[in-house]
Amino acid sequence: MTYKTDEILEDKWVNTTCGVCYCGCAARVRVVNGVPVKIEGIKESTMGGTGAGLCGKGIAGLMYYHDPNRIKKPLRRTNPEKGFGVDPKWKEIEWEEALEEISTRMKKIMEDNPNKILFTNQTMRASDGPHNHLYFYAKAFGIPNNGNFIIGGGSLHCGNAAHMLGGLIHGAWSIAPDWRYTKYVLKWGSSKGTGSGHSAMTNARLRADSVRRGIKEIVFDPMGNFAGGKATQWVPILPGTDTAVGLAMANYILNIRGEIDELYLRAKTNFVYLIREDGTFIRDEKTDKPLVFDERAKKIKVFDDESIAFEDFALEGDFEHNGEKCRPCFMALKEHLKQFTPEWASKISTVPVGTILEVAKGWVDNAQIGSTITIEGQTFPFRPVSSVTFRGSQGHSNGIHQVASIDLISQLVGAEDVPGGTMGWPSIRRKYPGGEYERLPKVGKDGVIVPSVFYSHDPWPVHAPSYPCTNSGCVEFWSHSTLSHIPYVKEKEYIQEKFGVEKVKPEMIFGIAVNFLISNSDWDVALENFKDCFVVLSDIWVNETDQAIGDIILPDTSYLEKDTWSSEIDSFFFNGSPSYEDWYVHLQNPVAKPVGESRDFMNVYLDVANRVGVLDKYHELLNGYYSITDEKLKLKPGEVLTWKEIGERVLKWVYGDDKEKIQKQGFATWHKPIEDVYWRWNMPTRCPVYMEFLIHDRRAAEKIMKDTGFELEMDMDQYAPLPDWFWPTSHKELDDEYDLLAFSYRDVLHTNNSTFQNPLIDEVSQMSPYTFTITLNKGLADKKGFKDGDIIWMENKYGTKENGIVKTMEAQHPKVLGVCGQGGLWADRRPIAKGKGSNFCKLLPSYLRHYDPITGNIETSVAVKIYKG
Template identity: 30%
Template structure:
């Protein structure tokens, strides 16, 4: 980031905490937690309605902005083809979207179509956004009106809408402005709207996967995968059609139904995942769980590369795991989950093992003018005797239990190995490396032996320009109007009503236009006048790195990592001095202890906790209770979760006092 600034880039960080990124930026703008969506919608409003700094050509050609919408908030469709209609300004009539040239697609106006009044989705969007003026949003966010206008105008002008650049002889759109959202906006009850809003700012200026713009993970590898287009003209990612790497696609909406899994994914038809629900369902008594259609208990719980004992609320999760009859844990260290497990099996450390496909390439391969890189992690040291990759242990268990053929069959299906030279034999037991080798050869034409022979962890291939910057080349449109949310809502409402959970499962987020709503903790409550926020730090990853003495040593050199940042004015109001031992008590009755760090680098309404401190394991020689644990302040609370995608609201009201 510092290098980019030296080259002339301007960086603005909007965050309640002055993070390292904010410290390296041109400007840090502290914002009240949970109000990112309001600010983002204000930016949309200014760019479209006031500054007119949006990419109209992109809206017409690559979004559903021109799609005609009727009084029911759904697309007006062609009676013969059922395709969404666009008003063709050249023909003076509505025609199916695929028959209208982008330049002739109307973004504004009202038309009589199929006997109803119809308006382009973009017109409805522009009108809806007018309520989010800087004067309305400023008191919500605490960001001054002049600052909102200035930063938004700078962003829109920097995008240079309409400009092009020539790379390798190919002329491409040039949009040197990007909005990146991090974990903060996703950690709220209305996070689905927030993420689509903030990332959607990039669509407003037309910068998706083009030079200067936001470069996502690679949607186009000519040899194997690419984006396709559905009957309504929308882009379908290669995740659902090729990779199946775990997360679901948000579009198209899936059929809502009575849940079959503890993740309640069947009640989240547009979510990419809903894993945060499972700890809560696990903690519920069986009679309460049945209200969600879950009429079974978890008999066997297997975990690896995670620490489920400390999810959301460590104390409540500990009790929840007692409901499991058998808990198998693959461990590289003694942590909270290992101490609770019935059986602990050693798992090789990443420095000790082969991981031919350590990460899904579609998700971890970035767009941009660099080579393709296919990563193969090779061991640096040998594991202790008897220790192996957890996948090899699971393969052995499948073999002993008699369902190894099912494992091989599913592996062939998910990795598209059927009818190829690399197809696995169903009755043969392979090692994990052998199974991954089949995929490497099938997808990229290189084997594990190639990496070993060349003593490398990376195989590279050149990209062509369509792969490097696929934005103008891949088919399909993007959503700025979420008609499919509206369309799936009646079916979801029926399932929710049939289950009788309307009182705890709201569906008001399924609206076609992004809308800001306050978090449950937006207003102070009964003396709980502050927000407890949580932020990431570079020296720690999740919970497992808190037992590494080298990382702890780094952390102790920065007072804002293990201490509790409190604004100078807030500390003075509460009579707290730097270095004081304090209690942070949440509105839900939980409290954690910490050491005050008085600073100007935090929003005055907040106190901070970093990473995943406060480890509770007694088996760790280092890191135990090294800093406050934010999860402990929340508890298992369904009312704080976004029912669209299971995000837990990070807005927690607390009060502080000396210990």
């Protein structure tokens, strides 16, 4: 076995960005004689794993280029009937024909109402591209906000609650432990550092070093697999009950143990704001700012009055303002928490009382409240405890309370954005030396951080629910949904009618195929809700959504063929290293020529915008997005440029004279100052842990519901300022027959479902015991008469069922079934993926009551019965 070096005519490595999941790790591709043959990480970059490390699916990304099932020409459906199991009878058409039809239809719709066009948003990047640009692309069409997006890929399973809180507390998309300095990590339904989540390999690298250092990692999860299987201690918990344990721990910290970081709470949270009896803030008449009590001056002042020292903000006390009784909302918290005893939490979550107390004790013991650390000559509070959550625990109908209670634990000990604590992804992005683009968060209303960049819907400032709604997402009413759930909801038509959207019934879907039909919830509901639209999707394959409802499928280039100069410029708030490491911002360089006649969807978007007549508007928005002020570099009206040509201008703006150098090396790197990493005490912001706005939102929402006669079930009590316990819908549906909770989780090998079509991933998935199987606890399996290899059916209360192969495991809660996401695929043109694994998403009922009333997050566990196949 040796290499035939004489067969090598050309051998080069091209630096680019991985596009297999949303993490965007640094990647370089070996191209021999023009053929991409190998992928590695980039040693010189911290975007990703140790050295030149990259995860398995990233390395396997080669196959996105080599797959013979790639679409080579635009496809047109000739069978007007849509649905599952219907042959679309594809006909290959020319690009010109496709683009003419698309733009003609769009122009016609826009004459009526642009809100009748829905755009799809992606959370995976097999075809990849500049994810951010889709939002303001839609704006160019005259669509004002985020209500016209259909979320696909990771869908509403992840994000809405976690992103909302990440934005409000950290000005960032998500949270991670400060691996470098932490000592004690709590992970709640999250696999950060063990293969999933944002910056997955960056976190995995940092975590690996820290476990070697000897940190304790405690994982609350229904399954001891990716996160739990690697933890110091895995704590089996029922899905959706993390809130209970979180609140009991908070109660222990605050009321039982009584050890809190008072200075932090006084200085950095809104717990010092004075509330009246109904829980709302007392505001200054002139400035409308919340009021606080200055203990030294014995005076009520506005919260940002510079004369108050941090330690003088009152956390407790009864005061009076203009004859009205008031007190700091911290007192409300203190009283509120008293009801949450460990015994109570244990009954709900099944976590033993002793475990709850032991973990809570470990938390306080390790928090080192009052200690400081000096790094590079700068002194910061040192709180080496971190509590993080993501998809698992937040994906419930009580999602916002889940994340808020988990965050509360960090708040109480001051472990937020300080060394060792709970970190947001970077919220500050200083300019590249010699470049211009800079993004700094602002201090917004009530002292809350306004993220420098946030996708779709800004978490702050908040808007109270209003109506009539102008788009199908009804985001005027669901004002906290990062991405709207309404397009998927069973009672969509009723909701839209009540909220005045019937006049803007969607007629067209345009975007990137993210398989939204099968990746969120009940497939039949999704089909019913989307099939009447004219569906145009850009994809590298014909996936299930394309096959079921696509009218025109445009062949996209894969990430290996794209020139996506923009891919990471503004995604620092979820893709950069959350740790103290220099900036590495990568470009996506093409490593091979486009397959067939495939075109980068961004060029197609520009072409369509030009045909529809909104290209100038788009240019204007883009100039604004990157705040380009240099007239030479600005995109001008009348110009028709390719995405690459636009990149030449923007990169010049962003990187100045180093543009060429950076393009050549494939990434930019510059120093990230430590004070930008641990920014908490350098920025005059306060965490809105007391979510007072929800009281107002509730009033507004209830009024609208009354006015419109809206009668659907919504748990309005969840509009509460303090984290509280609410049973997830799935638990409410448990009974003697439907006695188990099915849940899904992310496997390190898979990104939603695109990875199922990759043969390199497929063959190792078969060697991985839990990837294609349905797992259940061994004892449960014995009781129910199942053994390894049996065919099992799971059926929900609404008659939807899915089957799979049983794999028993010890490390699983005995009341749950685990399914790794989005298998059970059937698209004819994805033969590798076809039939692999089981599809969990279809089991999720899609009634409004199954969504978090505040964030729109879907309940991602479901009551099922099981039987043999």
